[in-house]
Amino acid sequence: ASDLQTRLRELIPEEQARLKEIRKKYGNVVLGETTVDMAIGGMRGIKGMIWEPSLLDANEGIRFRGFSIPECQKLLPKIKPDGEPLPEGLLWLLMTGEVPTIEQALAVSEELKSRAKVPGHVERVLNALPSGTHPMTQFTAGIMALQTESVFAKAYAGGIHKSRYWEPCYEDAMDCIARVPALAAMIYRKTFKDGKVLPGDNNLDYSGNFAHMMGFDDPQFHELMRLYIVIHSAKYKLAPVAGAMNDKEDGRSYWSEGEMVGSALSDPYLSFAAGMNGLAGPLHGLANQECLRWLRHVVDEIGVGASKDELQQFVQDTLKAGKVVPGFGHAVLRKTDPRYTCQREFALKHLSDNPMVKLVSNVYEVVPDVLLKTGKVNNPWPNVDAHSGVLLQHYGLTEENFYTVLFGVSRAMGVLTQLVWDRALGLPIERPKSLTTKAIVEFCEKK
Ligand code: FCX
16 A cells, blocks of 8 residues: 555544534534525535535635645645645645645655556547547546546445445546546647657656656646646536436426436546536636637737737627636636636746736736626636636647646546545435426425
8 A cells, every 4th residue: 555545544534533523513503595596596605515625715715625825835845946836745635634745745656657557448449539529528538448447346346345435446546647647648649749649757757747748848847737737636526417317296296316426436437537527618627728719819819919908898899799708707716816826926937028928917907897897797807717828838738629638637636536535434425406496486485
């Protein structure tokens, strides 16, 4: 067992006892109320699930196991003294809640390297897809092809006791985290380059090797990938999915049930692929692709030196055309996303004279006012996607269709960590209650 697995084995009984105690002591405490508006409005604000790796505060932004992004940048192990933190260290933090030593982070690095080999049939599955298949579709198809390797699925079929579910789940989570960079690099090389899959370099860390397999060997780009993976690693629970069932009893009452993919004991590959299909939506992860495209339109139509007045007009035209301004707004956050801020700081440190960086700054000065004037946007401030594309472009990763795959690789760490804890804590199948509109009206009229 690796150090990380050993540490988890020590922590799990403590956490199981803690959860039991929380339930015993506070089980009946009301966390909040659900209104009809919330049921119609995408369940925003309903407190209804356990998610340990990160917490999103509306004003402060994301904290990973209680640590803000600047704190993570300061405290997590690095390979360069003034560099960016290693995602391997973040993975230790997400899994255990503890800031690792450099030795522990490097042990995770080694563990991931030992698990990184992608079986040959995955490339054949990718080759079978028609050219022009979106990289995110290739990514989920590739993850599904990796599912043949699931240790959890085999252990379940073999009748493993439920108290041990977390062990094969850990195997799959770590294998999957280890393999997605090679899968993503394969997709990149096949879709945009010469199709030649570049072998990994065992002397590099997780992020450096990922960049290397895509064909990027600039050490500054490797730094960017470290930061990128850390800030994109969490949060969201594996895709809420309709396993919806409707039952009608004597024509009057209805019930329905949804479930979260992982909670149905679908193995980590199936669950992660489902989550990635959610990430592929333009209001979520695909926004980074859309954002760079939008900036390119600005450049094509006005020029990279667009004045603030011209930008204002461009933003208004975007809204008039019934489109969103990508990279701005958030369902929960109500301030500038700290993930935007740290990318901006990276840009100012390493590429301050890039004209696209200046354009992003000008857009930042113009968009919030225009969005606020609509009177309906709850958060006019930039999110993580407003900056990432310009940074990637600077280092030569110019194919914006691929950007959401980078997001997906990063997110493996957060979502698969929670899946391990879901199984360790014995959390049940998730079934938020859904209602028909008729049932809502009947309920309200009876009140
Ligand atoms: N441009 C134009 N209109 C916007 C907007 C934006 N950037 N952000 C919000 N609005 C609109 C909404 O479309 C909604 O309009 P409607 O009432 O006509 O449907 C209204 O303002 C209220 O929405 P709001 O409550 O502020 O935001 P939501 O929680 O509904 O949506 C997202 C949040 C992120 C989906 C929304 O702000 C958006 O579409 N932003 C652009 C896409 C984007 O950048 N997504 C990435 C988000 C994030 F970082 C991630 O998860 O990856």
